[in-house]
Amino acid sequence: MSEHSTYTPGTGIEKWLDERLPIIRFSKEHLMDFPTPKNLNYWWTFGAILVMCLAVQIVTGIILAMHYTPNVALAFDSVEHIRRNVNGGRIIQATHAVGASMFFAAVYIHIFRGMYFGSYKAPREILWILGVLIFLLMMATAFMGYVLPWGQMSGWAAQVITNIFSFIPIIGTPLLELLRGGFTVDNPTLNRFFSLHYLLPFVIAAVVALHIWALHVPGNNNPTGVDVKDSRDTLPFHPYYTMKDAFGMVLFMIPFAWFIFFAPDILGHPDNYVQYNSQVTPAHIVPEWYFLPFYAILRAIDFNLLFINSGLLGVIFFGGSILILFLLPWLDTSKVRSGNFRPMFKWFYWLFVINFIGLTYLGAQPAEGIYVILSKICTAYYFLHFIVILPVLGRIETPKPLPTSISESVLGKAHA
Amino acid sequence: MADNHKDPKNRRDFLFVATGAVAAVGAAATVWPLINQLNPDASTLALASIEFGLDGIEEGQSVTIMWRGLPVFVRYRTADEIAEAKAVPLSELKDPATDESRTKEGHEQWLVMLANCTHLGCIPIGEAGEFDGWSCPCHGSQFDTAGRIRKGPAPTNLIIPPYEFVSDTLIKIG
Numbered sequence: 161m162s163e164h165s166t167y168t169p170g171t172g173i174e175k176w177l178d179e180r181l182p183i184i185r186f187s188k189e190h191l192m193d194f195p196t197p198k199n200l201n202y203w204w205t206f207g208a209i210l211v212m213c214l215a216v217q218i219v220t221g222i223i224l225a226m227h228y229t230p231n232v233a234l235a236f237d238s239v240e241h242i243r244r245n246v247n248g249g250r251i252i253q254a255t256h257a258v259g260a261s262m263f264f265a266a267v268y269i270h271i272f273r274g275m276y277f278g279s280y281k282a283p284r285e286i287l288w289i290l291g292v293l294i295f296l297l298m299m300a301t302a303f304m305g306y307v308l309p310w311g312q313m314s315g316w317a318a319q320v321i322t323n324i325f326s327f328i329p330i331i332g333t334p335l336l337e338l339l340r341g342g343f344t345v346d347n348p349t350l351n352r353f354f355s356l357h358y359l360l361p362f363v364i365a366a367v368v369a370l371h372i373w374a375l376h377v378p379g380n381n382n383p384t385g386v387d388v389k390d391s392r393d394t395l396p397f398h399p400y401y402t403m404k405d406a407f408g409m410v411l412f413m414i415p416f417a418w419f420i421f422f423a424p425d426i427l428g429h430p431d432n433y434v435q436y437n438s439q440v441t442p443a444h445i446v447p448e449w450y451f452l453p454f455y456a457i458l459r460a461i462d463f464n465l466l467f468i469n470s471g472l473l474g475v476i477f478f479g480g481s482i483l484i485l486f487l488l489p490w491l492d493t494s495k496v497r498s499g500n501f502r503p504m505f506k507w508f509y510w511l512f513v514i515n516f517i518g519l520t521y522l523g524a525q526p527a528e529g530i531y532v533i534l535s536k537i538c539t540a541y542y543f544l545h546f547i548v549i550l551p552v553l554g555r556i557e558t559p560k561p562l563p564t565s566i567s568e569s570v571l572g573k574a575h576a
Numbered sequence: 577m578a579d580n581h582k583d584p585k586n587r588r589d590f591l592f593v594a595t596g597a598v599a600a601v602g603a604a605a606t607v608w609p610l611i612n613q614l615n616p617d618a619s620t621l622a623l624a625s626i627e628f629g630l631d632g633i634e635e636g637q638s639v640t641i642m643w644r645g646l647p648v649f650v651r652y653r654t655a656d657e658i659a660e661a662k663a664v665p666l667s668e669l670k671d672p673a674t675d676e677s678r679t680k681e682g683h684e685q686w687l688v689m690l691a692n693c694t695h696l697g698c699i700p701i702g703e704a705g706e707f708d709g710w711s712c713p714c715h716g717s718q719f720d721t722a723g724r725i726r727k728g729p730a731p732t733n734l735i736i737p738p739y740e741f742v743s744d745t746l747i748k749i750g
Contacts, residue, residue, distance in 0.1 A: 316714070
């Protein structure tokens, strides 16, 4: 969107640089002058917060890797060494561990914001798809990072999640042995998880760059879902949104800091402070809170369907629950972007949110009695929302009248 | 068209495709070692078979031993448990298997199984659950006294590893 550039190189050095690597022009276009709808609310701040989270994880992660040892005999102790002996290690390790939770909290808000305001709709489908890809990469990275301390929950998380691949017909078992580097989760597994856990954040950073690129071509969506018509609808990104985002980040850092300083382990599971034992499974295996909804879906499938056994079927639903997000731009048939103008969608949106929170709760409960039945109902509803409700809603719903412009929605008709 | 084979462009196309094909095969051959290094290494594969003495295990007792890094349950079943397993009609089973097929003839009191749940690999807890066999704490799979899946997400019975009786009190696994 170079047409927004008002940059004219001032000094001789800037002129020289601009003809060779126009990085100052690029920064000015995309970080400062970039025209941004003037009605963005605080839900939009989570994009910036997520960039901050990724930076925090990369910086603390690089430091932790300087002290950590990826060997089954030493990994558990090296994490304790970081927490007890390394200067400031307790805070850095806590920041990294709590940071993962904060990262996921922010990404869920970011995704649900996109789902409410229709940020995935044309012309932003690729932006959305890249976002789902980032979410998948985050899940892989968080999972492998969780395995590294080699505690009871870590090791068993690795067992359970890698075992998912064993249900793939024919190639399942050889593939599983390839992924683990053995017949079970052991030292080769830990080594490669460490290597990949270090690599993937940089891949995420690269996809984030594409995500922002795909954002800057059509420009931001906004709470009305109405396209930007002219310059009266927008403000330059700097200082208006840089300062607003900075304020949002400070607010976000308050609970973040509270966890780090007062309850660094509260989001973890006590069993992870017992070293991994391949012969005894903890009495109750639970993943980190941010995986619970998907874990509940995986567990809910305990029946065979046609020729597909429950194991493979569970994997299909588990994978499908995330992969279906890729199709969201085409499943939602409504022409109206923002949920603010969709009276029926609003109800179903909040039902979906409640259902998702319900799945989170169920994922943390033991797989018995009423919880199994409720998990099945919530799983069914999760898929119904995408496959039935969204496509049908778009056809039968009468949306409220849209404002003619962003300016009008902000200032009211009389002033427009 | 008939003279096309004399057209130097055609010859060039052939060379172009042939070069590309050779390059693709070469690239695949180069990538394969990079993937193959992920497979179990020689030190992992070396732990192929073990022998295990059964004397000293009491009736009704289970022990867990390690084979290829995998835990294996060895259970000396009680007469009640065997009778209970034999009494189950095959039609009630999700993965039908007779009790006889799960043990060795003449040694039906011994049940030798890979301990990992066939769902996602957790270690079930013994003498637990509704079927007096094993109950997996992770996802609620329940197995009977012959290690057969009776309830929950596990698709198949607990796996019997290849093993044989060397003598009445010695088994060889693997």
